[in-house]
Amino acid sequence: xxxxxxxxxxxxxxxxxxxxxxxxxxxxxxxxxxxxxxxxxxxxxxxxxxxxxxxxxxxxxxxxxxxxxxxxxxxxxxxxxxxxxxxxxxxxxxxxxxxxxxxxxxxxxxxxxxxxxxxxxxxxxxxxxxxxxxxxxxxxxxxxxxxxxxxxxxxxxxxxxxxxxxxxxxxxxxxxxxxxxxxxxxxxxxxxxxxxxxxxxxxxxxxxxxxxxxxxxxxxxxxxxxxxxxxxxxxxxxxxxxxxxxxxxxxxxxxxxxxxxxxxxxxxxxxxxxxxxxxxxxxxxxxxxxxxxxxxxxxxxxxxxxxxxxxxxxxxxxxxxxxxxxxxxxxxxxxxxxxxxxxxxxxxxxxxxxxxxxxxxxxxxxxxxxxxxxxxxxxxxxxxxxxxxxxxxxxxxxxxxxxxxxxxxxxxxxxxxxxxxxxxxxxxxxxxxxxxxxxxxxxxxxxxxxxxxxxxxxxxxxxxxxxxxxxxxxxxxxxxxxxxxxxxxxxxxxxxxxxxxxxxxxxxxxxxxxxxxxxxxxxxxxxxxxxxxxxxx
Numbered sequence: 001x002x003x004x005x006x007x008x009x010x011x012x013x014x015x016x017x018x019x020x021x022x023x024x025x026x027x028x029x030x031x032x033x034x035x036x037x038x039x040x041x042x043x044x045x046x047x048x049x050x051x052x053x054x055x056x057x058x059x060x061x062x063x064x065x066x067x068x069x070x071x072x073x074x075x076x077x078x079x080x081x082x083x084x085x086x087x088x089x090x091x092x093x094x095x096x097x098x099x100x101x102x103x104x105x106x107x108x109x110x111x112x113x114x115x116x117x118x119x120x121x122x123x124x125x126x127x128x129x130x131x132x133x134x135x136x137x138x139x140x141x142x143x144x145x146x147x148x149x150x151x152x153x154x155x156x157x158x159x160x161x162x163x164x165x166x167x168x169x170x171x172x173x174x175x176x177x178x179x180x181x182x183x184x185x186x187x188x189x190x191x192x193x194x195x196x197x198x199x200x201x202x203x204x205x206x207x208x209x210x211x212x213x214x215x216x217x218x219x220x221x222x223x224x225x226x227x228x229x230x231x232x233x234x235x236x237x238x239x240x241x242x243x244x245x246x247x248x249x250x251x252x253x254x255x256x257x258x259x260x261x262x263x264x265x266x267x268x269x270x271x272x273x274x275x276x277x278x279x280x281x282x283x284x285x286x287x288x289x290x291x292x293x294x295x296x297x298x299x300x301x302x303x304x305x306x307x308x309x310x311x312x313x314x315x316x317x318x319x320x321x322x323x324x325x326x327x328x329x330x331x332x333x334x335x336x337x338x339x340x341x342x343x344x345x346x347x348x349x350x351x352x353x354x355x356x357x358x359x360x361x362x363x364x365x366x367x368x369x370x371x372x373x374x375x376x377x378x379x380x381x382x383x384x385x386x387x388x389x390x391x392x393x394x395x396x397x398x399x400x401x402x403x404x405x406x407x408x409x410x411x412x413x414x415x416x417x418x419x420x421x422x423x424x425x426x427x428x429x430x431x432x433x434x435x436x437x438x439x440x441x442x443x444x445x446x447x448x449x450x451x452x453x454x455x456x457x458x459x460x461x462x463x464x465x466x467x468x469x470x471x472x473x474x475x476x477x478x479x480x481x482x483x484x485x486x487x488x489x490x491x492x493x494x495x496x497x498x499x500x501x502x503x504x505x506x507x508x509x510x511x512x513x514x515x516x517x518x519x520x521x522x523x524x525x526x527x528x529x530x531x532x533x534x535x536x537x
Contacts, residue, residue, distance in 0.1 A: 056116050060319045061112075099502070109514060155229060162217075169215070181208065238308070244280045247280050288432075307402060318398060321333075330371050332393055347488075351465065411433070411470065
């Protein structure tokens with residue numbers, strides 16, 4: 001009960017710190033909400049606060065296409081074309097199927113991540129008096145129980161803030177040529193605890209380089225804190241970020257940063273990404289999902305050994321029809337079961353079939369089956385897996401939400417090694433992943449495919465293929481297409497854009513980038529002046 005009360009208090013505080021509209025710029029709560037000095041007096045304030053931050057990851061956003069991070073993952077994969085809408089009677093996600101961001105989606109993405117940033121900054125202020133002791137504890141290993149607990153939660157706070165800024169970069173800046181990106185491009189304001197404490201009304205736009213520096217600083221510090229204090233404080237659940245989760249958040253951000261930019265210690269972004277991903281792999285804390293498990297779990301249980309970060313969905317926090325399984329699983333009572341199926345792009349499915357060794361083909365129905373191409377071998381409610389009658393499908397909506405699994409580390413490592421020109425190492429990481437994806441009788445076919453990866457282009461194609469197939473439905477497709485400059489043809493099973501070519505390197509790429517919401521510009525005088533300056537240039 002204590003945690004629930006503090007969580008509620010923290011959510012109320014967070015709501016007070018955001019405006020009634022899309023702006024995040026209101027710095028202090030008004031009306032019947034907690035003031036900062038009241039918040040400071042709360043016992044276990046950081047514990048309640050971090051739970052409040054995590055609740056945003058699965059919060060119902062007001063309609064059936066906004067239910068936290070998993071709805072954003074769907075947006076990404078649908079807009080990229082790897083997740084296809086064959087029918088859309090109810091209208092959810094239709095604009096993304098058409099390859100568009102519209103005003104509401106731009107505002108939703110902006111406010112979603114900045115609201116989390118806002119909450120992390122309140123927590124940053126709450127721990128300010130202990131920060132010196134927390135950081136000193138990393139050197140001396142002489143800490144009290146209170147400092148240990150605060151250090152543990154402070155690491156999570158910084159990790160979540162870095163994660164938010166990294167995600168905002170994925171949507172609000174142009175990375176269609178990341179190895180020649182304009183790092184001086186002004187993209188978004190940066191807020192940390194000190195700006196909130198000072199009552200700053202609107203920060204100016206920071207450059208791409210400055211935002212990535214913020215991401216690196218927050219996450220590298222978070223890793224240090226979680227590595228040490230995570231040995232003193234037990235992780236409450238997989239909803240809490242641990243050191244390995246923070247490593248992969250930073251590794252993925254550095255992969256997206258790309259190029260020859262030197263971030264720290266004389267290492268460029270690809271070197272950092274590779275080292276961090278390899279640390280997770282070699283640490284062995286999270287074993288990879290085996291071939292035998294590929295089609296048995298439904299990706300529905302947070303207790304799966306390969307899940308690094310996820311939400312245990314309960315009757316208290318489930319979002320019903322507005323949920324990932326509600327939108328995607330034909331065995332769960334909601335839109336997919338009612339006929340608005342979301343499935344793998346038919347041409348991508350044909351690529352898996354053509355491999356003739358890839359067991360992941362069984363994640364999806366074939367094009368000749370009812371509910372063609374739907375992912376009922378990957379995402380399904382285990383207790384009703386074989387039910388399609390609307391009276392018999394799952395109506396509890398208790399399948400868990402996945403935010404990160406260890407297979408991500410192998411794909412990051414493979415791409416980072418390839419980006420560094422180390423084709424042999426890139427192939428080794430791919431092989432470690434794909435060895436657990438081979439159909440039992442198809443090792444000869446796999447060896448033939450693997451031995452054909454002799455050129456830079458061939459290895460790149462293999463990396464792209466595995467990103468698209470392995471992480472299907474988990475929100476990585478759009479950014480991967482942008483990052484690796486992948487031009488591709490869409491299949492026939494789309495309500496729009498069917499049999500068209502998506503050229504991310506050309507004008508089509510503009511649809512993959514959001515503009516700052518107009519409502520945000522109105523609330524921030526610095527944004528108005530920045531934009532006027534940019535227009536003059």
